[in-house]
């Protein structure tokens with residue numbers, strides 16, 4: 179039996195190429211399906227033993243484990259399609275907001291949920307994983323080992339996915355936005371272009387990540403930069419005052435959206 183991957187978009191490409199680069203899977207044991215086969219031409223020329231198809235049913239017939247990397251609103255259609263061919267597959271999906279109980283309402287088999295992060299493009303970051311009780315230990319290890327080859331892996335209960343996603347998968351977007359805004363405002367009243375400002379802050383961000391990676395705690399970095407009564411300390415006072423409210427508002431707002439999204443999916447899965 180092969181390992182099947184359905185969907186070769188942003189996440190599909192990142193994960194499949196990451197797994198291939200680390201030799202985590204034998205290429206003759208992989209089958210990939212996507213709607214537009216042209217997207218897979220380059221991969222097929224690099225790895226001729228990989229089987230490619232635009233037929234999810236054919237993929238389902240040949241696979242015992244199927245990774246679903248399609249857009250969240252397409253997951254239901256894909257499940258209906260593949261379960262028609264086989265019910266005993268191990269289904270692994272990456273759709274944020276799609277709860278285990280919702281997906282189990284149409285597919286009562288083995289399900290693992292993984293929330294990957296774009297940072298896996300660099301072999302870093304955290305993949306969050308949860309399995310339902312039908313997944314056997316060896317099958318859990320298979321999924322966890324694959325993702326461990328392109329990121330760190332954290333097994334979490336379903337109720338922590340929202341906070342976990344904020345801390346991992348969504349965070350690169352928030353961090354990138356905050357940093358680019360910081361550069362835009364910081365350069366005002368200077369002769370720096372936006373490009374120069376971004377370059378300076380990116381290099382500083384890189385250095386700060388390295389300090390953290392070397393074990394320096396957040397507090398030590400803050401203490402060593404912000405001398406008592408100095409200019410940076412004044413800035414920190416503003417951040418202390420405003421950031422807590424800002425982040426509370428941010429997480430409340432996206433929490434409401436997450437809940438609404440979960441409910442909409444639940445309703446959608448109830449329809450025949």
Ligand SMILES: NC(=O)c1ccc[n+]([C@@H]2O[C@H](COP(=O)([O-])OP(=O)(O)OC[C@H]3O[C@@H](n4cnc5c(N)ncnc54)[C@H](OP(=O)(O)O)[C@@H]3O)[C@@H](O)[C@H]2O)c1
Pocket residue numbers: 184185186187188189190211212213214234247248249250251252255256272273274293294295296347
């Ligand atoms: N982006 C992130 O950082 C991130 C993080 C964690 C989780 N996720 C989740 O990852 C999932 C995919 O996101 P993405 O950003 O990779 O989306 P994307 O770039 O739009 O990719 C989705 C891919 O699935 C293909 N597809 C759609 N329906 C299909 C079907 N019925 N059969 C075969 N292939 C099909 C699409 O093909 P076409 O090209 O023909 O449309 C496209 O290549 C979403 O559920 C999202 O919530 C994303």
